[in-house]
Amino acid sequence: MEDLLKNHLFAAHAIAAAGSVTLGTAVTHPLDTLKTLIQVGAGSGKPLVAAQVLGGVRSITGDLGLYYGFGWSTLGRISGLAARFGVYELLTAFYKDGREDNYVHVSEALLAGIAAGAVEAVMSTPFELFKLRAQVTAAVHLPASSSVTANQVNTPVIARFMHGCTLDKKAWDHTIELLSPLSKKHPNMVSALKEYPWMLTGSGRPPAVYDVKRPLSIISLEGWNALWRGLRPSVVRDSIFCGVFFSGWQFLHIGMLEQKAIEMNPPPRSIEEIGPVSPLAASLAAGVSGSLAAAASHCFDTAKSRSQCTVVPKYVSIERKLLRWKQPGYWIERASGIHPSDRNYLFRGIWLRMACSGLASFAIVGSYFLSVEHLVPR
Structure with a gap:
């Protein structure tokens, strides 16, 4: 008792x-x-x-x-x-x-x-x-068209490194233009570049803080x-x-x-x-x-x-x-x-x-x- x-x-x-x-x-x-x-x-x-x-x-x-x-x-x-x-x-x-x-x-x-x-x-x-x-x-203020699939090409590597990040399409195109004078012997250079985490945003800059707010996104991109x-x-x-x-x-x-x-x-x-x-x-x-x-x-x-x-x-x-x-x-x-x-x-x-x-x-x-x-x- x-x-x-x-x-x-x-x-x-x-x-x-x-x-x-x-x-x-x-x-x-x-x-x-x-x-x-x-x-x-x-x-x-x-x-x-x-x-x-x-x-x-x-x-x-x-x-x-x-x-x-x-x-x-x-x-x-x-x-x-x-x-x-x-x-x-x-x-x-x-x-x-x-x-x-x-x-x-x-x-x-x-x-x-x-x-x-x-x-x-x-x-x-x-x-x-x-x-x-x-x-x-x-x-x-997030635009209505800022869904994950609206402005980015999702690859398994990108999804694994950072969930829910929107690709900066303009910056990505600019990066490809800067790299265009390089040798194009690789069969698919654009897809190969996307394999690297620092190219996830297309500009080399880290994503915005409001794109990395969920626990899984934080852990996958920034680590424990x-x-x-x-x-x-x-x-x-x-x-x-x-x-x-x-x-x-x-x-x-x-x-x-x-x-x-x-x-x-x-x-x-x-x-x-x-x-x-x-x-x-x-x-x-x-x-x-x-x-x-x-x-x-x-x-x-x-x-x-x-x-x-x-x-x-x-x-x-x-x-x-x-x-x-x-x-x-x-x-x-x-x-x-x-x-x-x-x-x-x-x-x-x-x-x-x-x-x-x-x-x-x-x-x-x-x-x-x-x-x-x-x-x-x-």
Whole structure:
């Protein structure tokens, strides 16, 4: 009976957690889509504004375009938050071992959050890649005749290397013209050229990101390593985010407990006698901490988004390894995965991410407490 009760409690908490994450993602996904499009669309010209991006998405894919990639985002958040809170609770339990009070210092919450963020980044990076490429598709106008068979001659080799890519017919014809002075002893030179991956687009350039958005297409063209593209900025981003989030949340939580203790008569002798704070207060503390953490880690989020929005075929990655290609920039940029060309764009969309993170943290924590109150028997 005791084991059955424990299993019921675990299932209730798991359902409450998954439901709260889904709700938080649904509420904030349009903001995340606008933030992502501002980040990847940044250029040397005038910065994009949210109203401009919103109008572009609505004119191309309608209001539904704001929810492109919602499924991948939900899966990524569920797995990422499970890793984040699981590692954090494990480390803080180690810190609290042997103490009389169930108490965690702010510095300990910071260190535990940094470790939890690194694990979360590894878990959620592939889902974020799929989500980002789906979001980019929401702002791209695809002509009605852009089906796979409309403008390309599909060969088995092309289909094997890259599913769903549209051949650039004009660029391909231009390439054939440039190669026309070469010897034509080969019985079928055009078909032979199509056997090489770098000729898939007919121009030698990698395909557009919206043509390589499905998991099978990404793996077949870019390889399995592409699923963790942007991992370095993701690890730095999530480590900073979780460190600031948990330390800020713990700081506010301690302040609320002290305020609650002042109003108690007689004064409590330990933290256990104070009792928990209200769910609303905990949700507000989580929302404020989430906004501050998003501001502190936003530049690495931009670097991650711009890195994942780049298609790098497998043959290019192999060439870079053979040539021992090193990423340009200062050592701190190479270590954190920031490309030097992105220096002027690192803080684009910061207000949207702060609002998205704060609102998501508030919604997730609040709905979780509310769900647990109804699902878990007292």
